[in-house]
Amino acid sequence: MAGVPEAKPEELLIDVVLRLISGAKHVAVGANSPIPAAAAFLAQRLGTGQPYVSLQQSPKHNLFTDGGRELFDAAGQGRIDVFFLSGAQIDGQGNINLVAIGDYARPKVRFPGSFGSAYLYFVVPRVILFRTEHSRRTLVSRVDFISAPGVSPPNVYRRGGPIALVTPLCHFAFDRQRARFCLESVHPGHTVEEVLDNTGFEFDRPATVPVTPDPAPATLRLLRETLAPELAALYPQFGARVFGIVPRAAE
């Protein structure tokens, strides 16, 4: 690591996502997802132009010219390899809840809604779950409302589903056969005990849980020196916080 300052937590998460999207041809990123977008653009620069990266909110990076349905139609055909989803709640079977806490008819808390999750979770081969709050409030034994189920019976058409859950503490891999998460690695500075204390669902783990590896120095340099300004233009708050790039309007 000589000469390159150590990775910030966001940079470590970008690197985790970078490894998860390896080899993808087309990565679609939803709104307000700077870490997935950063990983996808990094993969593009490290590779030979692929993957294609679709960002809905950027005219330049929105590859869809046939209306809002085109993303879903392309995904339905298998033309989108990677998508990112989150949940107000995520449970140990990979179910996600984007709708409400409590009784559906009279919820305690109401969230925006399911967006495209109930469809994309089935048809996109690699769905990466991303949750910036790792707590027993968010990672629960059973979600209150299933916006999209983690697994399906064998007769239900399903090309895709969750492959991983990435949080500020750790990286879980998802085993679709067993419908369970397995602790893949714990990020530097955190412990397995911390993950156990803050996770509301049961999960598998090896006898020795690896530490999430640091990003390669070349990856960090590419991220900080080449990609950071582009990311800051797309995500001003993220650019200011992680890369110290002040938005032009505020100069």
Add this chain to the structure above:
Amino acid sequence: MEILRPLDAALSVIEDGMSLVVPPDYGGVAMEATRALVRRGVRRLHLLTLPASSLQADLLIGAGALASIETSAVSIGELGTGPRFAAAATAGTLAIKDATCPALHAALQASEKGVPFMPLRGVIGSDLLKVRPDWKVVDNPFAENDPILLVPAIRPDVALFHAPFADRHGNVWVGRRRELFVMAHASAKTVVTVEEIRDGNLLEDDTLAGSTLASFYVEAVAVARNGTWPLKFGSLAAEDTAHLQEYVRLAQSEDGFRQYLDRYVYERRAA
């Protein structure tokens, strides 16, 4: 009546109790028209968002203009759940039909084709099926043991959106926002606000015609400059984030929401 009208005359197409389909922020949201509808005191609308909405839906909910909403999400961008949507949901005062984006696209495509339903992959196993008795799972008649979702066609009374420009014939240029075609084709009538009226006939220019909604779908066009404010308008206008932050802050309470209406919606009446 003329296709080109003043805003309030164009909006007379939208009557109390009608169903109304609107686009998401990236599609060109007719916010000036929405404020005019609230000023008029429109009531009992059934709002369909194709597929999600932000300030437009939240404003109509807070103003008591909706009987129901069918939506995949009501979210003020990165500022989170629409505050009046959340308040109405937790109070149980609004009929909400939760959906998922491609189901709404499919339901309007069915209407566009004049067929009664559209099949869609996914969704089976989602609790959406428990709260959407109108969605049915059937066996794929062309395969063995292959359950698939059917969503019924939706034919809204009116589609309402904002576009960059139209001509005097009522042909409307929508650019890459082709979900606006689907909305217009699927609905009984379409009302459009535009930034400006251009001379000539858009259909005579092949570089424009492919992105132009022909006037035979269009009931009324009105000019409303900066018509999506405070929401963005494609590459033509940025979102007024500071205003949306103020909205979200005020709309946390009923009183605050009333202050917002007085300041930014009813204020125009005197102007």
